[in-house]
Amino acid sequence: MRNTILLFAFILLSFSASAGDVFTPGELWLDSDGAIINAHGGGLLYYNNTYYWYGEHKGDRQSPILVGVYSSKDLYTWKNEGAALSMVETDPDHVIARGCNVERPKVIYNEKIKKFVMYFHLELKGQGYNAARVGIATSDKATGPYTFVKSYRPNAGYWPIDMTEEERTSTVKVTDFKDWWTVAWRKATLEGLFNRRDHEGGQMSRDQTVYVDDDGKAYHIFASEENLTLNLAELTDDYLSHTGKYIRIAPGGHNEAPSIFKKDGLYFMVTSGCTGWDPNEGRLFYSNSIWGPWQQQPNPFVGNDEKLSFHSQATYILQVAGKKDAFIYIGDRWIPRNQLDSRYIWLPIQYERGLPVIKWIDKWDLSFFDDSDNQK
Ligand code: GAL
Numbered sequence: 001m002r003n004t005i006l007l008f009a010f011i012l013l014s015f016s017a018s019a020g021d022v023f024t025p026g027e028l029w030l031d032s033d034g035a036i037i038n039a040h041g042g043g044l045l046y047y048n049n050t051y052y053w054y055g056e057h058k059g060d061r062q063s064p065i066l067v068g069v070y071s072s073k074d075l076y077t078w079k080n081e082g083a084a085l086s087m088v089e090t091d092p093d094h095v096i097a098r099g100c101n102v103e104r105p106k107v108i109y110n111e112k113i114k115k116f117v118m119y120f121h122l123e124l125k126g127q128g129y130n131a132a133r134v135g136i137a138t139s140d141k142a143t144g145p146y147t148f149v150k151s152y153r154p155n156a157g158y159w160p161i162d163m164t165e166e167e168r169t170s171t172v173k174v175t176d177f178k179d180w181w182t183v184a185w186r187k188a189t190l191e192g193l194f195n196r197r198d199h200e201g202g203q204m205s206r207d208q209t210v211y212v213d214d215d216g217k218a219y220h221i222f223a224s225e226e227n228l229t230l231n232l233a234e235l236t237d238d239y240l241s242h243t244g245k246y247i248r249i250a251p252g253g254h255n256e257a258p259s260i261f262k263k264d265g266l267y268f269m270v271t272s273g274c275t276g277w278d279p280n281e282g283r284l285f286y287s288n289s290i291w292g293p294w295q296q297q298p299n300p301f302v303g304n305d306e307k308l309s310f311h312s313q314a315t316y317i318l319q320v321a322g323k324k325d326a327f328i329y330i331g332d333r334w335i336p337r338n339q340l341d342s343r344y345i346w347l348p349i350q351y352e353r354g355l356p357v358i359k360w361i362d363k364w365d366l367s368f369f370d371d372s373d374n375q376k
Pocket of ligand 1: 041103104207256257275277
């Protein structure tokens with residue numbers, strides 16, 4: 001008996017030593033059962049004094065889990081809450097049947113319908129990355145299970161509000177260009193070449209996030225037009241559909257991994273370039289209005305390996321509850337050959353000359369935000 005108690009105390013001690021109230025970006029991050037946190041390309045939600053972390057369930061071929069969910073009161077210690085979204089295994093033709101690919105899930109809570117609404121990037125079985133759809137699922141509980149609602153390419157039949165009449169009616173077509181990346185092709189891309197191609201069937205939707213503004217309006221931001229252009233689109237009041245109102249951001253700029261936050265009335269967006277699982281130089285945009293114009297600024301990553309965003313790719317920017325203007329950059333350090341081992345890079349957002357910067361810190365905790373020198 002005494003030995004059992006000692007063993008138990010030892011396990012408890014070693015657990016608290018490995019968890020700790022500290023963020024160690026890039027190190028192994030274990031959940032409260034001692035297992036690797038498996039929630040990649042993730043998104044966070046704060047609801048009822050609890051944080052929920054949703055992410056891609058990687059490296060487990062047998063598992064039906066598409067999106068896993070973890071909960072935490074303090075952001076350091078995470079409890080595995082199991083599957084948020086699972087494959088539909090009873091119907092091989094279902095769009096989320098085994099073989100589909102779900103990436104970058106994000107969950108928001110809708111007050112009107114009292115449901116948690118999940119948005120994710122969906123690719124269909126056997127089609128690589130060609131489907132480029134958004135998927136939507138809902139649940140009455142934050143931890144799920146989420147029920148699949150629908151998937152589609154957004155804004156079919158709608159023009160972006162920032163596209164001119166001339167661009168909308170241009171007859172220049174993608175098939176007019178034998179070669180991509182020429183000067184003429186770039187100009188045509190800027191002028192809506194791919195948006196026109198997809199006007200009827202809906203716009204491509206790959207890397208994505210959702211954002212709820214202070215007034216409760218929600219927006220879906222996604223890599224569109226063959227990942228050449230970001231779209232920012234308004235969602236309906238129930239968050240279940242696109243309204244058809246949207247803009248193009250950085251046309252032809254090749255941005256992925258959008259993540260967004262708002263500080264002092266300014267909207268900021270951190271994105272990556274397009275190099276698949278390999279890291280590249282991050283980008284920063286800001287705007288006075290969600291509807292733009294979004295202005296590009298230099299790379300927000302500052303320090304060694306800034307050109308590779310500290311070997312990470314953005315997935316979400318979290319506002320810490322109960323602390324003024326405390327935002328955390330959340331990125332993935334992908335390990336393509338062993339996706340489960342892809343690491344999480346959480347770093348506090350700091351400011352220089354009014355613009356967000358992300359600097360490497362080996363070890364930090366939330367008290368970082370209490371030091372006003374860090375938050376100019
Ligand atoms: C990345 C993207 C990831 C995943 C990957 C596939 O560029 O951000 O979410 O889609 O490509 O190669």
